[in-house]
Amino acid sequence: MTTARFKLVTTLTGDGRPRVIDEYDYLYFAERALTGMRRIVLELGDDAANRRAHEGANTPYALLCHCLAVVETWAGGFVHGRTVDRDRDAEFEASGEVGALADRAGPVMEQFRRDVATAQPHDRLAVEPPADFLGPGRSLTQGAALQHVFEELAQHHGQMEILRDLLVLQRAGRVDA
DSSP, X not given: OOOOOOEEEEEEOTTSOEEEEEHHHHHHHHHHHHHHHHHHHXXXXXXXXXXXXXXXXXXXXXXXXXXXXXXXXXXXXXXXXXXXXXXXXXXXXXXXXHHHHHHHHHHHHHHHHHHHHHOOTTSBOSSOOOGGGXXXXXXXXXXXXHHHHHHHXXXXXXXXXXXXXXXXXXXXXXXXX
């Protein structure tokens, strides 16, 4: 049996003791959200994954682009100090072939596993995020930054599930575009 050395503090109990989750449980849920998004864009195919369900909505393709960039930026850039070239606005306008995007998800997830395994959850970030990155308005620990990654993955996975359902209904002619 492997004992996890990494603990992410997520909340405190009423008596002040930390509730913790180990890296394996954390990655289980983070990967489930990311692989769920990858599966959705592949199931939808190039046309539907790049279609907006209504004006102003994100596309499933763009959401997966955004989430991959979140992982690379927050875990790789802010936690570990790697240089990241990111255009957040362009992520939400991205479009392309879903196969290539799905292929990109594998290496991002592999690096994310290494980043989580080597993070020091109570240490400060290697690089502070710019204010316009929509994180909390305070300094974060590495563990808090990784929690933000999970927050983004989970919320956008749910958003993508709803978009998928709507796009499928639109394709079947059961809902207006």
